[in-house]
Amino acid sequence: MNPAASTSPPRVPQPEIKPPSSEALGRVLRRAADESPELACYLLVAAATGARRSAVVALRWRNVAFDQGVLSIERGMVFGPDGLVEKDTKTHAVRRVALDAGTLAALDAHRAAMEARAEICGVSLVEDAFVFSNSPDGSEPWFPDSVSRSFKRLCVLEGLHDVRLHDLRHFVATQLLGAGVDVRTVAGRLGHRNAATTLNVYAHFLEQTDRAAADIIEQVIAGGREGGGR
Numbered sequence: 620m621n622p623a624a625s626t627s628p629p630r631v632p633q634p635e636i637k638p639p640s641s642e643a644l645g646r647v648l649r650r651a652a653d654e655s656p657e658l659a660c661y662l663l664v665a666a667a668t669g670a671r672r673s674a675v676v677a678l679r680w681r682n683v684a685f686d687q688g689v690l691s692i693e694r695g696m697v698f699g700p701d702g703l704v705e706k707d708t709k710t711h712a713v714r715r716v717a718l719d720a721g722t723l724a725a726l727d728a729h730r731a732a733m734e735a736r737a738e739i740c741g742v743s744l745v746e747d748a749f750v751f752s753n754s755p756d757g758s759e760p761w762f763p764d765s766v767s768r769s770f771k772r773l774c775v776l777e778g779l780h781d782v783r784l785h786d787l788r789h790f791v792a793t794q795l796l797g798a799g800v801d802v803r804t805v806a807g808r809l810g811h812r813n814a815a816t817t818l819n820v821y822a823h824f825l826e827q828t829d830r831a832a833a834d835i836i837e838q839v840i841a842g843g844r845e846g847g848g849r
Contacts, residue, residue, distance in 0.1 A: 714810055
């Protein structure tokens with residue numbers, strides 16, 4: 620019997636997570652709005668939902684329920700050997716993510732701009748048009764790598780040399796966890812299969828949240844002691 624068969628493989632250390640601050644992200648979004656409103660809308664959707672790059676690129680207008688304020692994340696768009704490939708999400712599941720009023724307004728303005736562009740070009744948006752498309756009729760999605768390069772360029776211009784597009788997911792997770800949103804809700808928003816994945820990835824930030832929880836409990840207990848009788 621091979622003695623190695625009963626051993627456990629070493630744990631792979633989690634890479635250090637360095638999400639941008641809200642102030643730094645705000646600078647990037649403002650620069651994007653000045654240079655490319657379409658890219659600014661994309662980045663806002665990514666930062667508001669925590670969705671993966673492939674999922675945001677694959678969004679179609681039918682996935683945006685303006686009346687309900689909900690975004691349906693159904694597919695992903697990746698670059699394969701023969702070009703763009705549309706496939707299931709990483710977890711092979713469809714999820715619905717609530718959108719804030721600001722992101723909905725940005726998507727509404729983006730939709731109006733895409734319809735105006737199509738009209739100028741003498742076409743209409745196709746029935747299943749992509750939200751982010753360089754085609755006048757919305758029939759072709761953006762290339763995922765092009766989005767990453769555009770975001771990186773904006774970050775470098777703002778002095779953020781180490782920030783990647785994927786860090787917007789980390790931004791969402793750490794901001795929500797820091798604000799006390801429960802782990803299951805954060806996991807669902809990020810599209811993790813279960814909360815254990817979120818716990819493993821963001822353990823360091825959860826420790827900070829736990830410290831804040833301890834301070835809150837201290838205040839509650841102290842208040843009870845001061846107000847209680849004997």
